[in-house]
Amino acid sequence: MAERPEDLNLPNAVITRIIKEALPDGVNISKEARSAISRAASVFVLYATSCANNFAMKGKRKTLNAGDVLSAMEEMEFQRFVAPLKESLEVYRREQKGKKEARKDKDKKADSEEQDKSREEENEDDDERMEEEEQNDEEEVDN
Amino acid sequence: GGKMAARPSSGENRLVSLPLSRIRVIMKSSPEVSSINQDALFLTAKATELFVQYLATYSYKHGRGKEKNALTYSDLSHTAEECETFQFLADILPKKILASKYLKMLEKEKREGEGGEDEEEDEEENEDET
Numbered sequence: 001m002a003e004r005p006e007d008l009n010l011p012n013a014v015i016t017r018i019i020k021e022a023l024p025d026g027v028n029i030s031k032e033a034r035s036a037i038s039r040a041a042s043v044f045v046l047y048a049t050s051c052a053n054n055f056a057m058k059g060k061r062k063t064l065n066a067g068d069v070l071s072a073m074e075e076m077e078f079q080r081f082v083a084p085l086k087e088s089l090e091v092y093r094r095e096q097k098g099k100k101e102a103r104k105d106k107d108k109k110a111d112s113e114e115q116d117k118s119r120e121e122e123n124e125d126d127d128e129r130m131e132e133e134e135q136n137d138e139e140e141v142d143n
Numbered sequence: 144g145g146k147m148a149a150r151p152s153s154g155e156n157r158l159v160s161l162p163l164s165r166i167r168v169i170m171k172s173s174p175e176v177s178s179i180n181q182d183a184l185f186l187t188a189k190a191t192e193l194f195v196q197y198l199a200t201y202s203y204k205h206g207r208g209k210e211k212n213a214l215t216y217s218d219l220s221h222t223a224e225e226c227e228t229f230q231f232l233a234d235i236l237p238k239k240i241l242a243s244k245y246l247k248m249l250e251k252e253k254r255e256g257e258g259g260e261d262e263e264e265d266e267e268e269n270e271d272e273t
Contacts, residue, residue, distance in 0.1 A: 007168050014160050015195060022196035023203055023214065032216040037195055040219070040232050042169055044194045047231055048187055049170045057175075064170075066182035073190060077228045081193045085186055092158055092185050 010041050048072050161188045198222065198229065 015038045019029055051072035052064050059068075066089060073081045166188045170179055179187075199214060205225070206218025217239070223232040240248075 007165070008172060010161060010165060010191075014162070018160060018192055018195045019199045019214075022199050026212060027203065028213040029199075030213065030215050033214050033219055036216055036219050036236055037198055039235055040198055041191050041195050043232060043235055045166060045169045045187060045191055046173060048190060049173050049176060052183065052187075053173065053176050062177040064176065064179045064183040066180070066186055069183045069186040069190065076231075078190070078194070078197075080197075081190050084193065085189055088158060088189050089182060089186060093182070095158065096181070 008042055010038055012038065015041065047076065051075050159185065159188050159192060161192055163188055166191065198232075201226065201229070 012034070016029070016034055019034065019037060023029070048069065049064070049072075052068040055068040055071045055075075056062070056064050070082055070085060073079065073085065163184050167179065167184055170176060170184070170187060198219070202218040202222040203214045205222060206215070207221055216236075220236040220238050223229050223236040224238065
């Protein structure tokens with residue numbers, strides 16, 4: 001897939017919000033600083049990916065997994081991220097599990113002709129559908 | 144992309160704000176990467192948020208900027224240069240110097256026949272943004 005240059009950027013609004021929430025109230029952030037942080041974030045993703053990939057290759061795996069990313073953080077001298085990341089991962093996994101089970105229930109209901117209900121829950125489906133797409137593209141390795 | 148950021152109600156309580164789809168595009172732009180498991184994708188997005196917070200707060204605290212209530216580009220490039228953890232950003236957050244000084248440096252290098260990029264001395268003095 002050929003990426004356009006802007007595809008490798010992260011959304012400005014989200015980056016700005018993260019910065020604002022991290023800094024004390026009332027601190028201004030110049031437009032140049034915001035743009036620089038956004039670029040830095042993209043570079044961080046590339047660096048982390050490359051580093052994580054080295055760990056995957058060491059383990060003779062073709063799929064990057066959670067452990068590879070955590071090892072990459074240590075390697076990159078961002079050990080301070082490891083504990084909060086592990087916590088978030090637990091929450092994320094629980095959420096994903098909950099969604100899977102909700103989908104299973106929904107499928108059962110759909111079978112029994114309750115199509116009106118699934119139309120109401122369409123908004124939630126968007127999120128899950130995207131995750132399904134992503135899962136179809138990638139091998140999943142449980143670690 | 145950006146579905147995860149599309150819900151207005153749960154701003155700060157969301158687990159991660161950066162869109163996973165966009166993070167994935169960036170990760171996949173690396174030629175050596177074949178596939179990425181969902182947990183790894185999530186962790187990379189979350190780590191990037193932590194990174195943005197860290198870079199911003201560190202630069203604000205340690206910036207030599209004269210403005211106390213602002214985070215400027217010069218604070219960031221200072222961080223990239225001085226702090227080892229952020230040195231991987233040095234190339235994309237270069238220090239800024241006045242164009243006139245830069246031209247003088249180039250002329251000097253040409254005269255002295257150096258091909259090197261020994262800009263350290265000049266950089267300390269010239270943090271003005273062009």
